[in-house]
Amino acid sequence: MADLFTQEHDRASDEPQVTHLGHGIFHIKHLASTESCLRRIDEITQEIPMRHMMTPMGYPTKASMSNCGKYGWVSDLDGYRYSERDPISQQPWPALPREFLQIHQSACQLANIPSFLPDACLINRYEISQSMGRHKDKDEQDTSWPIVSISLGLSAVFEVYPDNPEISPMKILLEDGDVLILSSSSRLWAHGVKPIKADLLQPNLTTRYNLTLRRSH
């Protein structure tokens, strides 16, 4: 069973390390460089500031969000969709940085799945205690394309709830620099993020970022 307790952590090396957790879920440790990713996020959010988006349920998202790439994921009282422009500034989203595309491509290579060109990158920002409720990602035109997720900063416990009751839910610890690929059957499974906890060893670290690279159209 793949969960927090059985994941292997190779503490001896900082080389990328791929684990197939089953069902098309690949966990790759030590792939993303935090410093260069955070610089790119800074540039993007200077153009399009992170914000909480209103959901159709009438309350704002807990994490704050921005986007880069041709399309961005947006939410308001009318629902969820991908848009070529930021609904507030009416500006097109900043370009997807080369660094993100490189991580995406390396991740696909390491997991041995065909790479694809993402046209959307959602940036989620979590402060301590913020979470993301259980949901499915199905706003993309063709939901068979994998999703590649990059975690930066504070760790998160991510939960996946398989559609098949014979497969147990999984908890996955996502740490700084980790990449997760959701492909094949897991792509449409429900998932959520537990409330982010402070790291007592790094008291100045108060944020987690998650980038999801997707093909929306």
Ligand code: MD3
């Ligand atoms: C598992 N974000 O933006 S990323 C989201 O950490 C989202 O911010 C989380 O869920 C975060 O929609 C999790 C990893 C992820 C993305 C898509 C999935 C896991 C998934 C789709 C199916 C199953």
Ligand code: FE
């Ligand atoms: Fe999701």
